[in-house]
Amino acid sequence: MRGFLLRRLGSALFVLFSLTLLTFVIARLAPGDPIMQMMGNRRDPVRYAALQQQYGLDQPLPVQYLQYVGGLLHGDLGMSFQYPGRPVTTILAAGLPVSLKLGLGALLLSTIVGVPLGIIAALRRNGPADRVITTLMLGLFSIPSFVLIGLLVWLDLTLYKAHWPSLPVAGLQQPASWVLPIFVLAASSMGYIARITRSSMIEVLGQDYIRTARSKGLSAAVILTRHGLRNALLPLLTVLGPSVAFLVTGAFVVEKLFNLPGIGNTTIQSIGQRDYPVIQATTILLGVAVLMMNLITDLLYSVFDPRIARQG
């Protein structure tokens, strides 16, 4: 187990290093100039040179990269270009809680609703309940979030105009503001989770050991939870693990259209402004999160399925 962990950590470090280099290079390859964006695109060579120097952009690229990596090793992500005087860490720290709450809320909602619906559909296979659930979940899974948002906002505005209770359509002013964004973000994974749970449950329920359990006279509830669910959830873990990683980087479309001050919104803005330090930081944040969640998923696998641990 220890060897496994060390190997994984080693490769994670390599991946992270490559990520810093790639992000650094790609951001600079994109046409566009952060200083011109900063200066409001007024052309003035003297001011331009002064700003280049101020932000270290007058240094050769390899030097800039080494300085950047040096800072990273000290936990220094640099200063934002577009927001004078604001360290990147402060910017990320402001957005992270919002994206995490949104993402965790969506994850919980999609799991709490998706798993039971998948089980019910599997148990009532090909019955009316199964058909309704499968269709609904397929719909939720397929509809793009911007379409769903448009529909929900339209419904909400209609309610508002009729003086019925309605939900806030943007911002985070009140607790109710979370309802629509969390629902929209949860919708597609809810559909996905329900479908995976259903098919894997159907497969598991057809296994010999379930028949054995039944013949032993175990109650349906015990068979379902101890033997069925535990095995059926394994594929789900594969799906959920990596998707948790994307929680920290925010949901671009949902954050933008509901105007939530999360990391997703920050990323969009920083790309438009060519704010290199912020672009790099959000990419690395995503990289770290993906690596960690993959690791955790692998570890959890061995908990759920001891065979994997023995092989590992």
Added chain:
Amino acid sequence: MRNGMFMRRSLALLSGLAVLLPALAACGDSTPTATTTTAGGGATVSPTDSGIGITATTAPTKGVDATLAPTTSAATMPPTAAAQATTLPTAGANVTSIIENPTLTGGAVTPNRVGGGGMLRWSNEGVQDLDTLDPALVNASNSVMASGLIFDGLVRTDSKLGLQPAGAERWDISPDGKTYTFHIRPNLRWANGSPVTAEDFRWSLERALSKDNAAGSGSYYLGNISGATDWNAGKTQGLSGVTVKDPQTLVITLDKAGVYFLYQLTFTAAEVVPRKLVEQYGKNWPDHAYGTGPFQVKEWRHNERLLLAPNPYYYRGAVQLDGIDMPFVQDPATAFNLYRSGGLDVMGSQQFPNTLAAQVAGQPDFRQEPQFFDAYVGFNNKKSPLNNVKLRRALALAVDKKTLTERVLGGGAVTANGILPPGLPGFNPNLKPLAFDPTAAKAALVAAGFKDGAAVPKLTLSYTGGQADFEKVATTLQQMWKQNLGVSVQLQGEEQARYNNDLTALANAPDKSPIEMYISVWGADYPDPQNFLSQQLRTDVGNNNGHYSNAQFDQLVDLADVERDVTKRMDGYHQAEQIAIDEVGWLPLYHSSGNLLLRGTVKGLVYTAQGLTTDDWTGVTNK
């Protein structure tokens, strides 16, 4: 600002304006006339008693850059007012201005009883957060709009584009037009109650023009102050052209007389900022910003909203609003929904696409006003074939602007015949436009040396893609040129940052640039033709991306820039503009309108050709 960036800029303008404008709008009476001449020969501005309320916030136009889609708009523009051209203060001559009754007179200055008039919920569209509120650094119109509610300078413009006293209650101009002496309002206070003196203004100007604040627009607009260039380059120990004579008197000397200098002082860079605060908090001081404007920062929730509280020491009196809640909304459609679900009182001052406007057209709370704003086609004058004047004329004559504005843009714009927008001082109603005429266009093509459109090499037209209006405009131009001339044009829609970059490359090395024609926009920084002609099309000025050059044009604008006689001055600009139109330095397309949603409960704010403005922030309520 340069054109290229138009989007940014336009926004800025728009937005800026909007805000500003309000402020500007004030004085009902039109123009002051006036004058007193002092013995020394310099003119003094003296107060007349007419104007009462004046305004507010900030300078009008600042150059900002905004990014707005052209259609958008509502925001603000600089105040310009055309009509008042004659009242431009020219140096030396009769200048008048109005002084308001200071609310706080006498020795003791007590805070005003503010509030009670409701909160104003006003969205700031197109950004996730403001980059800064520091007047020395703001560029984006989104920030200029917010910053303008907090800070104020020596002078400001009113809604009619007249100059009004602000921190300075009056000023004298030396006979040579190079020395300006400002008399600071004796009871001027920061929002925390401590006094503001001439030294604060001097320090603020020096700070805005310093090398450390190179990202701001100070050196761009105030570079005419003596010693500014050297100080900005770090060659001197301070800004020599600004001196304090006594605590109430500030003297500014210029390298050359500039008729529009007072207007340039209405920019953010010339606003007074509290040294104590800057030194206490360093770069993060805007989080706690206060100044001499009507509001101060209550809380700046980054990435979310700006909350402003009234300034109890505002020199114009008691602000009635309880405050302003300004959420940052990246997508204007989201702000639009927020407004429609009761979450906002003002929407669209920064971005308001025409596609959304169509859904609320006709509603009593929807406003649409033409703005001081040009959308135009620029040309690479340094490369064949567009260095050929006759070819440019053929292209200009083949554009049916009426169809473009009425059919394609759905009425959200006014056809542009010339470069100066209607209403701007210097607008020439008698300008001879290159009116749509397919026959003349074909003749011009032949005169240019092409037997027909097919003989013209395929041209490219660059623009900012992804924005509905520009896409439509570009496609329409392509069709018109094909249909009326037979000329093929390839469209090149680019992402904003990339487009900006390409225009910079065009400006720096036109012979190497792939850009041949480009759609760009320009909004007034200040209401003066100099900002539209001398700063855009004179040979080798920074904004002249396409490198248009005409010796006679240069001579005319150089003379007009320093001419003190308003009639002669405007006449010079009229002639120069006619040359630029005849030679198609720019092909002006339209002046776009601004859209705005303004709830009926809001009193005291008005939406004009200059954007959302107020006669006086102390009179604004929302109950």
